[in-house]
Amino acid sequence: MPIYEFECEGCGERFEELVAVGVEAAPCTACGSTRTRRLLSAFAPPGRQPRGARVRSDESRRREREAARGERLAAAKKRRGGE
Ligand SMILES: [Zn+2]
Secondary structure: OOEEEEEEOOOOOEEEEEOOOOOOOOOOOOOOOOOEEEEOOOOOOOOOOHHHHHHHHHHHHHHHHHHHHHHHHHHHHHHHHOO
């Protein structure tokens, strides 16, 4: 189960909870209020949430783009340098 970070709207407490996928709120660990909201968190393990998967693929696309640009630069340098 992923760990989510929650913020209590009652007392402002922030806490982390292991909750099932899709659970939006967990009772506050400080005051017991159920008026908590889930924060966007980096604690959720990869592979369980669409949002996480989208971020990961954006990141890998960016890396691929950078790698491709590096290769193009290297090729251009080679042509100019006449190696
Ligand atoms: Zn609270």
